[in-house]
Amino acid sequence: MADESNAPDRRALTVLAWLWVGAPLCYGLYELVLKARQLFAG
Amino acid sequence: MSPPVAPPGWSRWLVPPAALSVHLSIGQAYAWSVFKPPLESALRLSGTQSALPFQLGIVMLGLSAAFGGTLVERNGPRWAMTVALVCFSSGFLLSALGAASEQYWLIVLGYGFVGGIGLGIGYISPVSTLIKWFPDRPGMATGIAIMGFGGGALIASPWSAQMLQSFGSDHSGIALAFLVHGLSYAVFMSLGVLLVRVPRTEKPVASGPSAFEGVQVSARDALRTPQFWCLWIVLCMNVTAGIGILEKAAPMITDFFAGTSAPVSVSAAAGFVALLSAANMAGRIGWSSTSDLIGRKNIYRVYLGVGALMYLLIASFGDSSKPLFILCALVILSFYGGGFATIPAYLKDLFGAYQVGAIHGRLLTAWSTAGVLGPLIVNWIADHQKGAGKHGASLYGLSFVIMIGLLVVGLVANELVRPVHPRHHIPAPKEAADGRREQRA
Numbered sequence: 330m331a332d333e334s335n336a337p338d339r340r341a342l343t344v345l346a347w348l349w350v351g352a353p354l355c356y357g358l359y360e361l362v363l364k365a366r367q368l369f370a371g
Numbered sequence: 372m373s374p375p376v377a378p379p380g381w382s383r384w385l386v387p388p389a390a391l392s393v394h395l396s397i398g399q400a401y402a403w404s405v406f407k408p409p410l411e412s413a414l415r416l417s418g419t420q421s422a423l424p425f426q427l428g429i430v431m432l433g434l435s436a437a438f439g440g441t442l443v444e445r446n447g448p449r450w451a452m453t454v455a456l457v458c459f460s461s462g463f464l465l466s467a468l469g470a471a472s473e474q475y476w477l478i479v480l481g482y483g484f485v486g487g488i489g490l491g492i493g494y495i496s497p498v499s500t501l502i503k504w505f506p507d508r509p510g511m512a513t514g515i516a517i518m519g520f521g522g523g524a525l526i527a528s529p530w531s532a533q534m535l536q537s538f539g540s541d542h543s544g545i546a547l548a549f550l551v552h553g554l555s556y557a558v559f560m561s562l563g564v565l566l567v568r569v570p571r572t573e574k575p576v577a578s579g580p581s582a583f584e585g586v587q588v589s590a591r592d593a594l595r596t597p598q599f600w601c602l603w604i605v606l607c608m609n610v611t612a613g614i615g616i617l618e619k620a621a622p623m624i625t626d627f628f629a630g631t632s633a634p635v636s637v638s639a640a641a642g643f644v645a646l647l648s649a650a651n652m653a654g655r656i657g658w659s660s661t662s663d664l665i666g667r668k669n670i671y672r673v674y675l676g677v678g679a680l681m682y683l684l685i686a687s688f689g690d691s692s693k694p695l696f697i698l699c700a701l702v703i704l705s706f707y708g709g710g711f712a713t714i715p716a717y718l719k720d721l722f723g724a725y726q727v728g729a730i731h732g733r734l735l736t737a738w739s740t741a742g743v744l745g746p747l748i749v750n751w752i753a754d755h756q757k758g759a760g761k762h763g764a765s766l767y768g769l770s771f772v773i774m775i776g777l778l779v780v781g782l783v784a785n786e787l788v789r790p791v792h793p794r795h796h797i798p799a800p801k802e803a804a805d806g807r808r809e810q811r812a
């Protein structure tokens with residue numbers, strides 16, 4: 330079995346993967362907040 | 372296709388974004404309504420006709436999750452995500468062709484039938500894998516993915532609307548929007564296909580129990596247990612109660628406060644719907660993660676018991692206090708989302724991780740049933756009450772009483788859940804060998 334200590338560092342890949350899904354989700358949440366504010370404005 | 376096994380040192384935190392890339396995409400289904408008005412004017416369709424692609428998509432979601440679950444378990448998550456990517460994206464491409472050539476049946480076939488298969492296979496694709504990577508926190512892991520399904524509509528709704536505004540709402544503009552959706556989702560979902568890995572089984576992926584320890588029951592045997600059908604009732608009742616509010620949220624809040632000194636405007640009602648979506652999404656990750664701490668049976672006691680109490684509060688005092696009405700509706704919707712997200716972990720607790728994806732797929736038929744039942748109850752009763760000359764909050768009083776009854780039925784079903792009888796367990800390799808020796812002796 331391959332030695333785990335020699336395994337490549339995948340921190341950059343993990344950050345990139347989370348940004349890939351996190352960025353559009355943040356856009357969706359931002360649009361949601363704009364819409365939800367109408368409840369308290371009107 | 373053999374399941375892709377993780378190389379040494381593969382981080383389990385790469386699996387949730389892989390799952391999210393699929394769920395955030397297929398969650399677009401709940402934003403279908405954005406396409407309805409342009410389709411109706413461009414192709415001269417009725418409201419019922421323009422809803423067909425979505426309805427067929429949801430039917431296909433339930434059917435493909437129920438019948439494709441075993442294939443997903445056999446071929447692994449990468450195969451399932453690839454099927455989901457191809458079906459969901461080609462569904463949009465077929466729809467683009469349908470809109471460009473003004474052939475509406477192609478949009479129904481593409482988005483509804485082909486895309487619907489992508490919805491079902493995509494929905495269950497990461498569940499089993501996440502549970503195997505996070506045996507210590509299965510509720511949180513599946514909560515992240517299933518939260519994505521709620522989040523998908525939040526992204527798609529403004530994005531699709533902006534696209535239609537730029538391309539135009541005629542048939543060629545809709546075709547271009549469908550084309551861009553198909554291509555964009557193919558690229559976005561490819562992250563899941565490339566990143567997803569199953570854990571190596573010889574080594575635990577986290578401290579604590581392995582996903583393969585304890586009870587293991589096959590999908591075929593799970594259907595023969597009362598536990599499966601109890602959970603089917605629990606999910607069906609919880610979803611029906613949530614849909615009861617979600618489906619008519621905007622007219623409901625407007626009707627409730629129509630005769631008061633503080634009536635709710637159309638834009639404020641739209642804000643209320645948006646807030647419910649946020650509660651639905653937050654409930655998926657929040658309550659599902661809480662279930663890892665307090666246990667699955669207890670969290671469903673909260674969803675169903677406190678949910679019934681919230682309905683009782685709305686029915687009794689909802690029209691006298693707007694904050695109370697909003698708060699109760701938000702709690703109910705958070706339980707609705709939580710119910711969806713916690714069910715895979717509940718199934719894992721009862722039947723083990725062996726074929727949990729396939730069992731989950733079969734259980735989703737409860738969702739399809741609730742999807743018909745919830746709106747039917749609320750709409751039929753509201754129409755009936757309106758016909759009888761009633762108005763305001765009294766249009767919904769009977770619906771709420773029925774919802775309380777359904778939640779109590781779910782609560783009883785949850786109380787009846789016991790550990791699965793050992794005769795349904797798959798024997799461990801050593802036990803099976805001992806059994807064979809005893810038979811030979």
